[in-house]
Amino acid sequence: GENVEQHPSTLSVQEGDSAVIKCTYSDSASNYFPWYKQELGKGPQLIIDIRSNVGEKKDQRIAVTLNKTAKHFSLHITETQPEDSAVYFCAASNGNAGGTSYGKLTFGQGTILTVHP
């Protein structure tokens, strides 16, 4: 099955700095890569996602890049703010397996991001 490795496990930055979180996946059939933000006591919240036919996607201060050859994808947050502090998870799935396979996500281990004012 799929295996997703996420680094770093913790990341501490100053307000206004950029933050980068990296993930690698093992299954070359994976074609959907969402990123989730999880705050204490809440469920994961989708912040951005990318499909394998796209190399980069941006939404305001958040961007994701995908390197299919290296099986590697990254989350970039610019101009970080204290409210960005949370646990971030990358995930991968193979949407071509049919049925509800897009949502059969394998998550990375999570990154605790702390943004200091």
Place this chain on the structure above:
Amino acid sequence: AAGVIQSPRHLIKEKRETATLKCYPIPRHDTVYWYQQGPGQDPQFLISFYEKMQSDKGSIPDRFSAQQFSDYHSELNMSSLELGDSALYFCASSSNVQPFPLHFGNGTRLTVT
């Protein structure tokens, strides 16, 4: 906007008891997923339903069962509870429009004593 509703938010049970967790998807979402998140762990896929039929199965113990009803809400039934079942249980829903992003509820925290 309406979100995924889960109930109860907290549940305390003793070993060998039974628990039922409920999930109400976002309106017009026809697909429901269940995930289990242990303390300090990443969410693990348990099971999914599309149009009231089981679609995919993950690492769900045989002691657990689930179903999706005609109004698309879903219930996760857990029997013979063990201490190791203590976790956050998340339900997520999606529509059948690609790329099917999942929207998670705020979870049910199950504590088995």
